[in-house]
Structure formats: C-alpha cells, structure tokens
Amino acid sequence: MFQNTKCECGHQNPTGTVLCEYCGKPLVEDLPLDSPLEMRYDGVARRSQKDNPALIDRVWNFFSSVKIAVYLIVITLIGAAIGTIYPQESTFINLDDPAQYYRDTYGTWGAVYQALGFSRTYESWWFIGLLVMIGTSLVVCSLDRVLPLYKALSKQQVRKHLTFINRQQTVYKAKLEQNPEEWTESFAKQLKRKHYKVKIEGTALLAEKNRFSRWGPYINHIGLIIFLLAVLGRGVPAWHMDQYVSMDEGQTKQIPNTNYYVKNEDFTVEYYKDEELPDNLKGTARAKLYETKAVLYECTADCDDPIKEPVLTEVDRHDIQVNSPLSYKGLKLYQYNYEQRIRLITVKPMLVDSRTGEKYGPFELPMSNPPLTYTAGPYTLKLSDVYPDFGMDEQNRPMTKSRDPNNPAFVFIVTGPGLDESGEIYIYFPLPNAEDKQLQQMINASFQKSGNNSGRFSFEVGKMENVSFSEYTTYLNVRVDRAMPYIWVGAAISMIGLVMGFYWHHRRVWLRIDDGILTLGAHTNKNTFGIRSEVAGALKKTGIEVDPKALDNRRNTR
Amino acid sequence: MKRYRKPIQYVILALVILIGGYAVGRSFFTTSPVLKPGQAAPEFVLADLEGNVHDLESYKGKPLVLNFWGTFCPPCRNEMPALQHEYDKWKDKGLELVGINLSEDRISVQRFAEGVGAYFPILLDRNKKTEKKYGLKEYPTTFFITPDGEIQDIVIGGPMSEEDIDSRIRRLFGE
Known part of the structure; x- marks a missing residue:
C-alpha cells in the first residue's frame, strides 16, 4: 500500500510515521478527529518499518513486534509453570532410570510427563530457545524504538x-x-x-x-538482557557446577572434576534442649546446629599419577554450617545432609598371648590403606587379606559384601619367637560387637583345626582411647556459579531502569x-x-x- | 547512523544465532554419561598390581576386553575362570584382556586374584574415577573394544559363559 508520508509543512517523513516529525500533524487518520493523539514514541516510525522488507528485515520485524514479545513471554511462562508440576530430574542426586522412577512415583501422568521431556523442562531445547527469542526480542524491540525516539526528542520543534x-x-x-x-x-x-x-x-x-x-524502560531492558545472558552463561561448563561429596569424619575426598580435595575433620549435630523449645515441640528432636569442620586442599603435584598419592596443599578452612558455606575462588561448599553411621578410622590393638597372658603392642591399624607389616613386641604381623565389609559367600568362603568399611576384618600372619617359620594365621574384627567377636573366635578356631594356628594369640583393644572412629558422615553440596555476579548486576540495572520510569x-x-x-x-x-x-x-x-x-x-x- | 543500520542488524542477528545456537545446541548434549556401543572408549591411566602404569593408548591396535570387577561381587568371581581361559586361548593371536578392579585395597585384590586363579593383567582404579568415566551401574561390566578404540559390545552383569565370551571375542577379530 502506498502511503503519502509528505506532510503539508513540507517535511518528508519515513514510512510508518504517525505524527509529522517536524510539526506534529497527524499523518494517519484512523482515530476520531477529536480524540487524543496516539503519542507512543512521539509518533515516529520504528526503525525497521520499510516499504519493501527483505528476508532479513522480515526476521527483524518479527522480533521487533511487541505483540510477538508478549506471546513469547506468555508461552515461556506456561512452559515454566508446567515444569513445576512434578520435580525436575536435575533435583535428584542419583537417578539412574528416570522413566522408571516417574512411572513408579507419579503413575501414568508421571510417565507421560517424563516421556514428553517436561521433567527436563528448563534444560530443554524449546525452553532455552524461547529464552533466546525473548532476549532477541528485547534487543530488537528496544533498538528499533529507542533510537528514533531519541532523535525525535532531541530535535523537537517549538511551534x-x-x-x-x-x-x-x-x-x-x-x-x-x-x-x-x-x-x-x-x-x-x-x-x-x-x-x-x-x-x-x-x-x-x-x-x-x-x-x-x-529511557527507563530501555535501561530496564539492558538489565534484563544481561540477566538472560548470565542465565544462558550457566550452561558453560566452567561457569556452573553442582556436585555432592560425602565424607566420614577424618576422610579426605576429591571434589569431582576439579583439582580440589576436601576433608571432614569433624561433624557436629546439636539439638535444642527441651527447655529451649516451646511447649508444643517439647520432646521432639529439633536441630540447632549442623557443622562440618572442613579443610579445602588443592592438588599441587601427582594429581593424576596412578602410583603416587596426590600432593595436597591446604588453601582454606571453614566451619561449614547451614547458610555459612566455605567459599574459595568462586567454589562454595554448603552443608547439605548428614548420616549417623559409625565407621572406624584407626584402632590400636594389642596382641595377647593367651598362654602367658602377656600383651604386646599396641600397633596402629588404619582402616583405609593399611600398611602390610606391623610389629608387636617380638612378633611381626604380616597383613594377608582385608575384608572391609566381612561376609560369607554362597559356598561359605569369606568375602567382602561391599567396598564400604561397614564391618572390617583383617587377616594376619604372625611370626616370631616360638612360632613356626611360616607363621600362624589369625583373623581380627576391630568392631567391638558380640556377633563379630563370636565370628572371630569361630574362624580362628577353624584355622586352628586346619593347623594354620595354635590358638595361642588373640587381639584386644582395651581402652576406648585406642579407637578413633567417625560417628557421622557429612554430605556437602559443592557449587560453582560464576554467572551470579552478572545476574545481580543485570537485576540492579533493571531496577534502576524501573525506578527511573516509574x-x-x-x-x-x-x-x-x-x-x-x-x-x-x-x-x-x-x-x-x-x-x-x-x-x-x-x-x-x-x-x-x-x-x-x-x-x-x-x-x-x- | 543510517549507514550502519544494515551492518548492525547483521551483527545482532549473527550474535543471536551464535549465542542462541550454542545454548540451544548444548541442550541436546546434556544426557547421562552412559556409554553405548559405537562410542570411543574413555581414556584411563591406571597402575597394575606390580605398580606399572597402563593407559588405553598402549592397547590401541589390538582387540581389548575390559572387565570391571570387585571382590565384593560374586558374579565377578564366578566369571574369572572363564575370562582367564579365554585369555589363554586368544592371547597369542593378539588379544588383550584386562581386569579393572573397582577401587579396592591392593592387598585384597592380590589375594582375590590368586584365589580365583586370575593371571591376566589387573589394574587398580582409584576413588571410582575410571568406573565413573565408563558410567558403570552394575558389576561386573565388560567392554569389548576394537583395535581402533571403539566400543563394540557392552555386557552388563554376569557371569558370562565361556562360549558367550568366545563369540564376542571372535567378533572383535572380525570373524
């Protein structure tokens, strides 16, 4: 359609102009003659309004439309809302078979939900695609309007x-x-x-x-664009990490995919006493404090060497409590969970000669990576086998039921004065429970029967100070979120824009x-x-x- | 200003395609780290029981059977003799068969291997690192890897029978 854009004052206006750029006379007579004028953008043409748009202009015009922007936002909001119906897959720490889990937990609807990909809404291509389109729309809409508006306002005619x-x-x-x-x-x-x-x-x-x-709305848009870019930036692997590390007390573990190691020196959980609680809560366990005394190490040498132990240098330490994470160079370690689970760390048993009643030792026996030989008085103990979680297989052979040190057992070959050169075999269960003691006796008796030992020795820990153990396992959430400062900056700029405009x-x-x-x-x-x-x-x-x-x-x- | 209008449009739309394309493209590739046949076997560097270092690279050019096992897993124990037997049978034709232990103490591994009569090379994983790289969920898991380092076959669980192992090794040799 041909539109005459020349005003009676003689000014030649660009296509799409509503009010003459020079004198303000309305050029488009689509409103009742006496009604107030449409003053948006001072009646100037948007930048992209053209007579013969090429393909790139058509794309540009699509994103330049506020109507399209509103549709995009509404669709995104609906999508985001659907994503909240069931928990997202990313909120589970270990989810091996999502399809199975959603079907079992939420029934048919859960299965459909998962199959349609809504359980991964916020990482899905269409959701990210919508965010990208909204971002584009923000840039294009703003640019198309703010520049003509700026020009119109800076060269206003008085008459x-x-x-x-x-x-x-x-x-x-x-x-x-x-x-x-x-x-x-x-x-x-x-x-x-x-x-x-x-x-x-x-x-x-x-x-x-x-x-x-x-200019308020446009400054607001700049803030939103920074915000959106920062959100998309979390997709860059180095910018975002969300991991979980579990550690017994005294244990050091590597933070997956990093050069950092973290040690749990001690975990404390404290509950409120009854007199500190209101009446209706008395007698219930209310946590007052969860605290992990954590040390952060950086590996400085031999990090991936399969033979040597990594060389660790302490870089930071902090008593991690809820809302008080250890924070080091963008790495944040939050208290996430704990579990009461007794695990031995080191025991110092003594070798007891039941014939003379004499005790030798103590010798130090760590539960993880135990050394191969020990000395107790004149006797030498050679470690012959280790079962971290002792049990019997279907053919009644000793085996370990798992890799976790739930019920450790150690097999020693004892050599020394008065013993055969090949030594005598004894098994030792450091955990002080009756069941284990009985098992220990039984197995040693069977060794005796088969002639592997004379039944002369046993092990004794004695005082509790000879046992160090971990009472709790702590779970830390390790996070890196390098996009966060940009999100705050974006939000602040956006706020400034809103305040200016409002x-x-x-x-x-x-x-x-x-x-x-x-x-x-x-x-x-x-x-x-x-x-x-x-x-x-x-x-x-x-x-x-x-x-x-x-x-x-x-x-x-x- | 008008002069720059077109270039600015192109620059902005190019940025959108670049940034948006990256963000959207990434969303297609964030799946769980489960390996599938046809993929390249992940790299590893591990020590054997004698303290010698082995990596995947050193097995390139030869068909490789990679068996992940632990002393705590009865099926692992039960398929050890079959694996050893197949190793003896194919070794001279160039087969490499390697057991990767699931991050246990060296002493336990040593005793166990002697106990079940496994004399093929056994490597010690540490802190479940290699196990995680290979996305293991069940034990034992055995990978059959072609001379160019591509996973041809994955057997999850066990024990495998000797015939089963044999037929898979045959396929590795292209028979």
Missing part, C-alpha cells in the same frame, strides 16, 4: 501544528486578554519555577521536564498564540492528573483562572 496541540490529553483554548509576548514570558517563568526547561519562539512555547525517565514522569507543554487566541496542549506518559494541576497552577499565577478538571481533553469522549 507545533494546531491539530497536534488540540488533540493532546490536556488542552486549554481561550482568547488571551493580555499582551501575547508579555504573557508568554510570565507563563514561562512560572513553568521554570516548576523545573521545566522552556524554549520560546515568538509566541510559541515548548516546556519540558524529566525527559530522562523515557517515579519520574516526562511532561511537556506546547502553546502558541494565533491572533490573540491561546492554544495550549500538554502531554505526559503517566499521571495526567498531575500535569493538569501543574498547568492550571501556572495559568492561575498568570491571571487565567481554570479548573484542572476542565483541561481534560478526554471529557468529550466519555
């Missing part, structure tokens, strides 16, 4: 077309009794007192204030006096009541008494 002034929301028209030049001067003075910037051209006047608030209002007043007739129009994007009383106040000070309500141009249309 506007009468139609433009008459069709503002706030309008005053009357015969001026006073001298036009003098009155204009005194009115300008009144507006200046209200912090307007005033320009006068003969008997035409333009007053304006708080133009900067028009708490200051762009106000403009135009007037011209033609043959003693004063025509005044005023426009604001927010709070029309405010601008009417401001204009009425200024008019009153110059001797024109008018009710603020009477300035409302929309009164005709309602």
Whole structure:
C-alpha cells in the first residue's frame, strides 16, 4: 500500500510515521478527529518499518513486534509453570532410570510427563530457545524504538501544528486578554519555577521536564538482557557446577572434576534442649546446629599419577554450617545432609598371648590403606587379606559384601619367637560387637583345626582411647556459579531502569498564540492528573483562572 | 547512523544465532554419561598390581576386553575362570584382556586374584574415577573394544559363559 508520508509543512517523513516529525500533524487518520493523539514514541516510525522488507528485515520485524514479545513471554511462562508440576530430574542426586522412577512415583501422568521431556523442562531445547527469542526480542524491540525516539526528542520543534496541540490529553483554548509576548514570558517563568526547561519562539512555547525517565524502560531492558545472558552463561561448563561429596569424619575426598580435595575433620549435630523449645515441640528432636569442620586442599603435584598419592596443599578452612558455606575462588561448599553411621578410622590393638597372658603392642591399624607389616613386641604381623565389609559367600568362603568399611576384618600372619617359620594365621574384627567377636573366635578356631594356628594369640583393644572412629558422615553440596555476579548486576540495572520510569514522569507543554487566541496542549506518559494541576497552577499565577478538571481533553469522549 | 543500520542488524542477528545456537545446541548434549556401543572408549591411566602404569593408548591396535570387577561381587568371581581361559586361548593371536578392579585395597585384590586363579593383567582404579568415566551401574561390566578404540559390545552383569565370551571375542577379530 502506498502511503503519502509528505506532510503539508513540507517535511518528508519515513514510512510508518504517525505524527509529522517536524510539526506534529497527524499523518494517519484512523482515530476520531477529536480524540487524543496516539503519542507512543512521539509518533515516529520504528526503525525497521520499510516499504519493501527483505528476508532479513522480515526476521527483524518479527522480533521487533511487541505483540510477538508478549506471546513469547506468555508461552515461556506456561512452559515454566508446567515444569513445576512434578520435580525436575536435575533435583535428584542419583537417578539412574528416570522413566522408571516417574512411572513408579507419579503413575501414568508421571510417565507421560517424563516421556514428553517436561521433567527436563528448563534444560530443554524449546525452553532455552524461547529464552533466546525473548532476549532477541528485547534487543530488537528496544533498538528499533529507542533510537528514533531519541532523535525525535532531541530535535523537537517549538511551534507545533494546531491539530497536534488540540488533540493532546490536556488542552486549554481561550482568547488571551493580555499582551501575547508579555504573557508568554510570565507563563514561562512560572513553568521554570516548576523545573521545566522552556524554549520560546515568538509566541510559541515548548516546556519540558524529566525527559530522562523515557529511557527507563530501555535501561530496564539492558538489565534484563544481561540477566538472560548470565542465565544462558550457566550452561558453560566452567561457569556452573553442582556436585555432592560425602565424607566420614577424618576422610579426605576429591571434589569431582576439579583439582580440589576436601576433608571432614569433624561433624557436629546439636539439638535444642527441651527447655529451649516451646511447649508444643517439647520432646521432639529439633536441630540447632549442623557443622562440618572442613579443610579445602588443592592438588599441587601427582594429581593424576596412578602410583603416587596426590600432593595436597591446604588453601582454606571453614566451619561449614547451614547458610555459612566455605567459599574459595568462586567454589562454595554448603552443608547439605548428614548420616549417623559409625565407621572406624584407626584402632590400636594389642596382641595377647593367651598362654602367658602377656600383651604386646599396641600397633596402629588404619582402616583405609593399611600398611602390610606391623610389629608387636617380638612378633611381626604380616597383613594377608582385608575384608572391609566381612561376609560369607554362597559356598561359605569369606568375602567382602561391599567396598564400604561397614564391618572390617583383617587377616594376619604372625611370626616370631616360638612360632613356626611360616607363621600362624589369625583373623581380627576391630568392631567391638558380640556377633563379630563370636565370628572371630569361630574362624580362628577353624584355622586352628586346619593347623594354620595354635590358638595361642588373640587381639584386644582395651581402652576406648585406642579407637578413633567417625560417628557421622557429612554430605556437602559443592557449587560453582560464576554467572551470579552478572545476574545481580543485570537485576540492579533493571531496577534502576524501573525506578527511573516509574517515579519520574516526562511532561511537556506546547502553546502558541494565533491572533490573540491561546492554544495550549500538554502531554505526559503517566499521571495526567498531575500535569493538569501543574498547568492550571501556572495559568492561575498568570491571571487565567481554570479548573484542572476542565483541561481534560478526554471529557468529550466519555 | 543510517549507514550502519544494515551492518548492525547483521551483527545482532549473527550474535543471536551464535549465542542462541550454542545454548540451544548444548541442550541436546546434556544426557547421562552412559556409554553405548559405537562410542570411543574413555581414556584411563591406571597402575597394575606390580605398580606399572597402563593407559588405553598402549592397547590401541589390538582387540581389548575390559572387565570391571570387585571382590565384593560374586558374579565377578564366578566369571574369572572363564575370562582367564579365554585369555589363554586368544592371547597369542593378539588379544588383550584386562581386569579393572573397582577401587579396592591392593592387598585384597592380590589375594582375590590368586584365589580365583586370575593371571591376566589387573589394574587398580582409584576413588571410582575410571568406573565413573565408563558410567558403570552394575558389576561386573565388560567392554569389548576394537583395535581402533571403539566400543563394540557392552555386557552388563554376569557371569558370562565361556562360549558367550568366545563369540564376542571372535567378533572383535572380525570373524
């Protein structure tokens, strides 16, 4: 469709212009003649509006449309809402078969939900695609509008077309009794007192204030774009990590996929005493404190050497409590969970000669990576086998039931004075429970029967101070979130933009006096009541008494 | 300003395709680390019982059977003799058969291997590192790897019979 964009004032406007860029006369007559003008973007054409759009312009125009942006946002919100119906897969630490889990836990709907991929909504291609499209739309929409608006506002004409002034929301028209030049001067003075910037051209006047608030939405958009980019940035592996590490007390473990190791020196859980609790909670276990005394190490040498132990250097230590993580160079270790589970760390048993009642030792026996030989008095003990979780297989052979040191057993070959050169075999269960002691006796007795020992020795720990053990296993959540500072910066910029746009209002007043007739129009994007009383106040000070309500141009249309 | 309008449009749309493409593209590749036949076998560097270092690279050019096992797993114990037998049978034709122990103490591994009569090379995983790289869920798990380092076959669970192992090794040799 051909549109004549040349205004009667002689100005050639670009396609899509609503109000003449020069004099403000409406170019598109689609509204009732006396209704207020559409003042969005001051009536200038959006940048991408063209007569013959090429493919790239069509793509650009798609993203330039606010209507499309609203659809995108609504679809994204619906998608995000669907993602909250059942828990997301990413919230589970160990989920080997998601399909099975969703079917078992949430029934048919759960199975459908999982099969459709909603259990991974926020990582799905379509959701990320929507976010990318919203981001694009933000950039394109802003760019297409802010540049023309900036140009329009920085080269405003003082003398506007009468139609433009008459069709503002706030309008005053009357015969001026006073001298036009003098009155204009005194009115300008009144507006200046209200912090307007005033320009006068003969008997035409333009007053304006708080133009900067028009940039608020665009600053808000810049903030949102930074925010969105930061969210997408979490997809970069080095920017985001979410791992879990479990450690017994005294145990050091590597944080997966990093060069860091963490040690749990001690874990404490404290509960409130009954007198500290309100009546209705008395007698219940209410946790007061969960604390892991943690040490963070960095591996400095031999990190991936399969023969040597890694060389660790302490880099940080912190008593990790809930909401008080260990924080080191963007790495954060949070208290996540704990489990009460007794695990031996080291025992110092003595070798007891049951014939003489004499005790030898003690010798130190660590549960993990035990050395191969020990000395107790004149006797040498050679470690022959280790079962971290002792049990019997189906053919009644000793075996370990798992890799975890739940019930460790050690087989020693004892050599020394008065013993055979090949030594005698004894098994030792360090855990002090009756079942194990009985098993120990039984197995040693069977060794005796088969002639592997003489039944002369046994093991004894004696005092508890010879046993160090871990009572709790702590679970730490290790996180890296390098996008977080950018998210905060984005959010702050966005907030600044919102405050600019909300708490200051762009106000403009135009007037011209033609043959003693004063025509005044005023426009604001927010709070029309405010601008009417401001204009009425200024008019009153110059001797024109008018009710603020009477300035409302929309009164005709309602 | 008008002069730059087109280039700016192109730059912005190119950035969108670049950043957006990366973000969307990544969402297709964040699946669980379960290995499938046809994929390349993950690299490892591990010590054997004598303290010699072995890596996957050193087995390239020869068909390789990689058996993950632990002393705590009865099926692992039960398939050891079959594995040893197959190793003896194919060794001279160039087969490599390696057991990777699931991060247990050297002494336990040594005693166990002697006990069940496994004399093929046994490597010691540490802190479940290699096991995780191979995405193990069940024990034993055996990988049949071609001379170019590609996984041809994965057997999860056991014990495998000698005939079963034999037929898979035959396929490794392209028979």
